[in-house]
Amino acid sequence: MLANEYTLQQTVGALYIDHHQWLRAWLRGKLGCSEQAADLAQDTFLRMMHGKRNVHALEKPRAYLTQIAKHLLIDHWRRQAVERAWQETLAVAPETFVASPEERALILEALVRIDQLLDCLKPKVREAFLLSQLDGLGYRDIGERLGVGERMVKKYMAQAMLACLMMDEGP
Structure with a gap:
């Protein structure tokens, strides 16, 4: 494992520990479902790890997590609408x-x-x-x-x- 990858994992791990529960609660409020909130919270952190933004220098991590989660929510709701139509x-x-x-x-x-x-x-x-x-x-x-x-x-x-x-x- 490269040093940069290890540092990224450590940074995201620390952000996960600090903000995961908050993000799950925020998503649960939007979705009304704990299981879906847990899935989207996980996806948010995965997207953060694979994103292009430098997560080491985040000044407002909750704002960034919220931004990612909102995009995932939109995708989730769009998929549900397509599934209902199908x-x-x-x-x-x-x-x-x-x-x-x-x-x-x-x-x-x-x-x-x-x-x-x-x-x-x-x-x-x-x-x-x-x-x-x-x-x-x-x-x-x-x-x-x-x-x-x-x-x-x-x-x-x-x-x-x-x-x-x-x-x-x-x-």
Whole structure:
């Protein structure tokens, strides 16, 4: 183990001892669930260890922990919303469609990644992409809906497709 890694582990360990209970209580207040709060508290410290910020020089560690935890909460709530939508879709799907637990987990993970991708797109790029992919509209119709020319729609679609390709190469 390198000296820098050891020092980082010591620093994060000290922060963990000093602030873990506080962070769990704060998250429990947001989530209403001790188990989920414990999981997100752990994830917060893991993210801190793998982050780019110099944790040795933190002046306000609770503010930094809160910032990380808020991002994790947003991801958690977004995942829950996607999962609810997926469950609602399954409830009305024909009974001939039955996915195994493994398939359901893979589908849910893909849906979460797609949701994250869409959230990162600029609003008009996202809308153009969705109008094309979900509604099957052509570029002219999309342009009319968005109040832009076909050339701009092509640019929006190129941006969306590039984002999709980048997502495909992600973790």
